[in-house]
Structure formats: structure tokens, C-alpha cells
Amino acid sequence: MQHNFRRVFNVVLALVVVLVIAAISGARLYTDWLWFQSLNYQSVFMTIVVSDIGLRIIVGVTFFLLLFFNLLFTLGPLLKAAQNAAVYKEENVLTIQSSPWSHFLTKKLLLVAFFALSLVMAFLFSFSVVGDWVTLQKFLHPTSFGSIEPVFQKDVGFYVFKLPFYEFLYNLASWAIIIIAFWVSMVYLLVNIVQGQAGKLLNSISARYHLSFLAAIFFGLKALGYQLNQYALLYTHHGAVWGPGYTSTHATIVAYKVLSVIALLCALAILVNLFLQRFRLVVYSIGVLLLASILLGGIYPSVVQKFVVQPNEIAMESPYLQRNIQYTRMAYNLDAVEKKDFPAGRILSADDIKANKDTIDNVRLWDWAPLMQTYAQLQEMRLYYEFKDIDIDRYVVDGQYRQVMLGARELNQERLLSQAKTWVNQRLIYTHGYGIAMSPVNSLSGEGLPTFFLKDIPPVTQTDLKVDRPEIYYGEVTDNYVIVNTASQEFNYPRGDENEYSTYQGDGGVKISNFWRRFMFAFSLGDYKLLLSKEVNNDSRVLYYRTIKQRVTKVAPFLQLDNDPYIVLSEGKLYWMWDAYTNTDRYPYSEPYDKVNNYIRNSVKIVIDAYSGEMDFYISDQNDPIVMTYSKIFPGMFKPLEDMPEELRKHIRYPVDYFKIQANMYAVYHMQEPQVFYNREDKWNVATEVAEQTETPMEPYYTIIELPGSNEPEFVLILPFTPQNKKNMIAWLAANSDGEDYGKILSYSFPKQELVYGPAQVEARITQDTVISQQISLWDQRGSKVIRGNLLAIPINDALLYVEPLYLQAEQSKMPELRRVIVAHGDTVVMEPTLELALDRIFGSGKGAGTPAVELQTEPGTQRPDASVAELAKKADQLYDEAQSKLKAGDWTGYGDALSRLKQTLSELVDKSGQ
DSSP states (O other): HHHHHHHHHHHHHHHHHHHHHHHHHHHHHHHHHHHHHHHTOOHHHHHHHHHHHHHHHHHHHHHHHHHHHHHHHHHHHHHHHHHHEEEEETTTTTEEOOHHHHSSHHHHHHHHHHHHHHHHHHHHGGGGGGTTHHHHHHHHHHOSSSSSSSSTTBBBBBEEEEEEEHHHHHHHHHHHHHHHHHHHHHHHHHHHHTTTTTOOOOHHHHHHHHHHHHHHHHHHHHHHHHHHHHHHGSEEETEEEEOOOOIIIIIIHHHHHHHHHHHHHHHHHHHHHHHOOOOOHHHHHHHHHHHHHIIIIIHHHHHHHIIIIIIHHHHHHHHHHHHHHHHHHHHHGGGEEEEEOOSSSSOOOOOHHHHHHHTTTOOOOOHHHHHHHHHHHHHHOOOTEEEOOOOOEEEETTTEEEEEEEEEEEEEESSSSSGGOOOOIIIIIOHHHOEEEEEEOOOOOOOOOOSSSSBBTTEEESSOOOOOOOSSSSBSSSSOOEEEESSSSSEEEEEEEEEEEEEEOOOOOOOOOOOOHHHHHHHTTTTTTTHHHHHOTTTOEEEEEOOOHHHHHHHOTTTTOOOOEEEEEETTTEEEEEOOOOOSSTTOOOSSSSSSEEEEEEEEEEEEEETTEEEEEESSOOHHHHHHHHHHHHHTTTEGGGGGGGHHTOOOOOOHHHHHHHHHHHHHHTSSSHHHHHHHTOOOEHHHHHEEEEEEOOOOEEEEEEOOOOOEEEEEEEEEETTOOOSSSSSSEEEEOSSSGOOOOOEEOOOOOOOOOOOOHHHHHHHOOOOHHHHHHHHHTTTTEEEEEOOEEEEETTTEEEEEEEEETTTOOOOOEEEEEEEEEEEEEEEEEHHHHHHHHHHOSSSSOOOOOOOOOOSSSOOTTTHHHHHHHHHHHHHHHHHHHHHHTTTTHHHHHHHHHHHHHHHHHHHHHHH
């Protein structure tokens, strides 16, 4: 009795668990539908869900039918064996006795067991195709690349869109046959066990016929597999070549064709054996296939490679290296790079500096890492605010084209005090971040801190910038759901000892509307308090999937996202802008950039409204066949870039991640002559710089410059190169982000016979400069840490100007201050408190080049001998403010240092005024 009760209890418990899981899954599916509908992407939701679930159903049902019908073929032999198990022959007399097999293995019970087994296996097998709906949809909506590869004479689109689906079907069918053969074999083993002949599987005629038929199908599939393997040679590595080289073309492809024929013959031999009943014929045919795969698929290509190709590899592989170069350049859009010469050894003059004021005014002196710490100290305002990142962009500020750094002030609920982490606070009150901080890249206060175009809460500015909608409901940090338009007002921002509150005015999220939705949200979000809260009503809205990564990947899981989304201020509103990529690992002859994918395009620009969460996807590369296929799969989802509002379009930028991939590939694939490419005679490396006393590759950096031959300042991304195993600069790559020239890539090469200092060499000269090194050592010994910023190579006319900022960070503080700017040009290296003073030392006070650089003073704040009374007075005022700031911060070492410099400046001021 107790045993039966426990069994019933377990069954009921299992049913309850299944029902709860089903209810939660159903609720999530329903709330996901509402979420897509709120964004007007319900057609995208239907395409994804129908494709995913539909594919799983088709695969599951097909596998169920195949397995069930194969098991039905075993029903007769199994029933017959169970009946015979009860018959015994003793002294020519048949005796029928009761047998447990005859009671257990009934037709009805076996049908139920076969049905259940097939159903469970089909359900499990359907999980193998989760996510493969993309492969199916690409197959159904292919786009031509307009390029025919030379080996099989097929458009590249065949390999990108169709071949993956054929391989998918092949792998699916192969595994299905293997699993079916396994279960069929288990049943026939059971037949033998019932008959008392365990271990003699193929003694049964039924088993022999059945398994032979399955084996014939398997080897028939294997013949197709060898055909598909030929195509895979186009994007794998062979010897010196990516894609098929001489050996693959003349040996491996031929071997696969022969093996395909042998596999077909093997399948036919197995079928013929059903009538001839000569098992040796099957063994021989399979043995021939195995031997052929070893000889033709392995040994023969190796012999050709070693004895034919390697002794004369350059000559043999040259045509295939040429294809490798051509298709890799096409895969990364490197064939669009415009090559130009950049003269070496040119010396700038003061007139050149004046003529390039836009460039000089936008030289970036602030690095994002130290600036983020400074922003955190100056602009987070409260513990619960966080600047996740500092972004670089450009704005027209008071009529001037300025490069700026900015960050979004998001609300991080994890930073709330533990006693404040109540359900009401986390779901209804603390719902959003507030505003942005923005500072020019090269401006600083007398204390070495950034000056702000936008700062504080509410936003304060002395410029023509404005923020009308500063609330940030969607961002990089906001990872939990909230409910707005409730009976409780939301915390908006702190004001002194009190707080300002507000109510959400947008149409983002999903309106609760009725009890049914409220119930489904409680199930989906796993939060019963949503049902019980009296603050929530039918007009309330649930905002969920609030991190921009969640939102984008939910709608477009097939896109690869850039690592750096950035905040944009446009017409008073805040938006997130995010670059997305299309890629594939099936581009013929192309070398992979990440060991897998060998084609990439920055084809999509995504804009997310930080207030409403609305998302728009814009096609930024109409020539990319992959994004055009996605636009066919999801009609209306992708918009032309021209449809993006003009003010937002001014802030699109060439993405760093994409540029780095292109630059790394271009460092090798700028060589287009096969012999030079083979020997790597002109391979480049990304230039290096010193960071944290370690030499590391430079990161691409944005700057506003006038490119050679241009008369307008442009926002470009730059990366310098050095020759392999050398430190001098050989070239630099630039990508434009502005207007009609967006996406234009230029390669500027230096004359190979002339020496141009590379970034690492300039870093060495800075380190070896006795005055600079003494000053750095002095600061390091006085309770401060010296941080060397990024070294920037700034092209001006036909010359280079190197600029490196120097930051000081007190041991007690996490607020780096910009204290010195190092400038190098030609054979001169100087360090001064500001960029203007450094340039003045090198080029003179606007009087032309060649003015000797004066010796650098070793104490901060020391003035140049020709400083005016007004300049000294201004400096004294700055030093006084700095001393007061250090005193408030408890930095006694810094306070004493500032007073010392103030005293020296005042002495100079007295001397100057007495002249």
C-alpha cells in the first residue's frame, strides 16, 4: 500500500514539475511576443519562432517516423521469439510451458514501448537542430556574391548560403541512421536473448536484412559526404595556401571523387549481398573503402605535397597563392583600400601649426581609462550612478567641430545600500540613470582635470548643447526589469538633501492592461510580488530586456556585435549607437581572422533610444550579400542608412573592432605579388607603445585631422605600422567616418629608403631623455603614480607630430590629473604643462620653425623666462585653486607641492612687474 502511494506521489510530482515548466515556458513565449509587438518587430518574432519550432517539429516528426517504422520491422521476429521460448522438444515430444517472455512481450505492449521510445528519442533528437533555423532561412533566401570561384565554377553565395544547409542535412541523416541502427540492433539482441542465443546478432535473417539495408543507406550517404568534402577544401588551410593549393586540386579532390564512387559501390555490394548471402563480399567492400580512404585521402596527398610541391613550392603554389591573396582581400574589403605615398623626414613650421588649427585643437590628451576614473570621482554624484565606459565622438559645439569624450550616467542597482534593496525600490523607484558628461579631448583646468561641455545633475552647460530628455531607461548596466506608471513616483535625480521624482512619459515596454497579462508577467519574470503589489495597475508598463545587449541579441541573434556601443546626444535626446557585423566561415580562399570566420562586413548600424528602448537597424553596406539575405528573411526590419535622421547620421563612426581586423589582415595582404607574399618580404606589424611599463601593440585611435590632399577637417581612425622585426614607421592606415567619404580607407606608405621614427622609437627617446626621466622619477617618489598615456602619431601636412600625455595619480586618490604633455617632432622632444606650451617650445612663438627648445624645468609649474605678467597671474590663480583642492582632499604632499610652485610663480610675478 505504501509502495503504491509513493509511486502515485512520484507520478503526480513529475506531472506538476512538467506543468510548471510548461507554464513558465508558455508565459515567456507570450511575454516575448508582447515585447516584440511593442517594438513593431512581431514579424521578426514569428519568423524566428516559426522557423525554429517548425524545423524542430519537422526533424522530430521525421525521426520519429523513421525510428518507429524501423522498430515495427522488428516486431514480428520479437513476437515469434517470445512464442517459441515457451516450446521445448524432449524425446521427439513437443511440450508447451508458460514463459515470462510470452506474457511480457505482447504485441500491444511492444507497440506502446516502440511508440514511447520513438517519441522520446525524437524529442531529444530535435534539440540537435536548435539554432539551425538561420541555416535553413539562408538556404531559402540566398543572394549572389557576383563572384565565381575558379575550382568548381560556383558563385561564392553557394558556399555561404547553400552548402551549410546541405552539410546540415548530411550530418542529420548520418546521425539518424546511426541512432536507428543502434536501437534496431538492441531489439535484435533482445530477440537472441529470448531465443537463448545472446551474442549472435547476425544469425537472424531478419536482422541481417534489416541492418544490411541501414548500412547500405549509410554508405550511400557517405558517398554524398565525400562530394561535400571537396567543397570544404575551399576554406581550409593547405601548406602555404588558404584554400586548395596544388596538392588539393590535383590529388585530394581526385581522391574524394574516387572515394565517393567506392562508397556507392560499397552500398551496392551490401544490397547485392541480401540476395547472394555472401557476407565476405560486404567485408571486402568495406575494407576496400577503408584502405582507399587511407591511401587516397591521406598517403597520396602527403606524397604529392612532400615530393612534388615542397621541392619547388613557390613555383607550384604561385597561382593558388594569387587566388588566396585576391579572395582574402575581397573578403575583408581590402581591395577598396586606396594607396598613397607619404613623404618622410618633413619638418613642420609654426605657420604649419597655425594652418592646421582644427587638428591641433582636437589632439586627444585624455585617455579613456584615466578619464573614466576622473569622471567617476567628479560626475557620478551618488553611489548608485556608474559610468560604464567613456566614448569618443565629435560634435559641432558653438560652431566649432570638436572631438569630445563622453559617458552615460547609468543607475546601477547593485550599488544601492543593502537596506535600500527592497522590491519597491528596485522595481518601482530606482528605474533609470540620468544624463551624460561630456568634455573636449584636449582641454584641462588649472588642476589638471577635464573641463566639461556638459556636466552635473540636472545637465549644466555653457555651450549650445542641450539635453531635453536626460533619463536613461536602457543602457549597458540596466539589467533588471522595472515597472513604471505606477502609484509610486520614480526617483529622477538627487537635488541637495532632497530628491526629484518623476513619472515615465514614454511608450516603451509593455502595458499590463489586465489581470491576465499581469499573471503571465509574474510567471515569466518569476516574481509573485508583481501580482500582490497594490502600486501596480492596468496602466503600468513593464520595461524588460533593458540592457542594450539583451535587446539587440533578442531581435537579431544572427549579428555579431561590436565591443563598444556608444552614447549619442542628438536634438536633446540620448541614443545608443552600435555597430554590427555579418560574417561567415565559408568564403573561398580567404584566411580567417579569428581562426574560424574568414569574411566580415560592418553592414549594420543599430540605434537604440535610451528613453523608450525603440530600436532601428540600418544597412550601412548595401554591397554585402549576407545582410541583403537577412533583409529578405526579415522584410522591413532593415532600413537604408539614408533613412537615419540626419543629426544621428553625423555620429556614425568607423568601428575600431572592424578596423583592427582589416588592419591585421592588411599588414600581410598589402603584398600582392605571390613570391613576395610567400616569403613575407614586406610584412608589417602594428606599431607598439609603452603602457604600464610594458611594450604593447597600439590601439587604433580617433582624431580630427585634415588628410593629405583634403581641405576639411575629418573624423578618422588611424593605426601606424612598422616593418617586421623593426621599430621605424613604414605606413599608417586611416578610415574616414564623415559624410560621403564614410568607410573610405587609405594606406599611406613611407619611402622604404628613409628612416621615419616609429612610436616605439619615440617612446624610447622619451624614456632616455634625462630631464623627462628625472621629472618622472621625482614625481614617483613623492606619493604619486605617473601614468603614461597613449602615444598618438598625428599626421599634419606631410609630417608627423607625436603627442603623449602624462598623468599623476595620488596614492590616496583614484582621480588621475593631466600634468604634462610630451611632444616629439623631428629630433626634438619636449615636455610642458600644456600642448600649447610644448608646441611653442618646438616651433617658437609663431615665428617659424627652428627655434631652439629651451631646457625643461624639473619642477611642475615653473614658467618660461618670457612669460607675461598676465600669464604669470593666471598661473598663480590656478595654483592657488589647486592647493585648496589638494587641502580639501587631504593630499598634504600635493598641497605642499602646489604651494611651492605658487611661491615660485609669485616671485617671478614680482620680478616681472618690477621690470
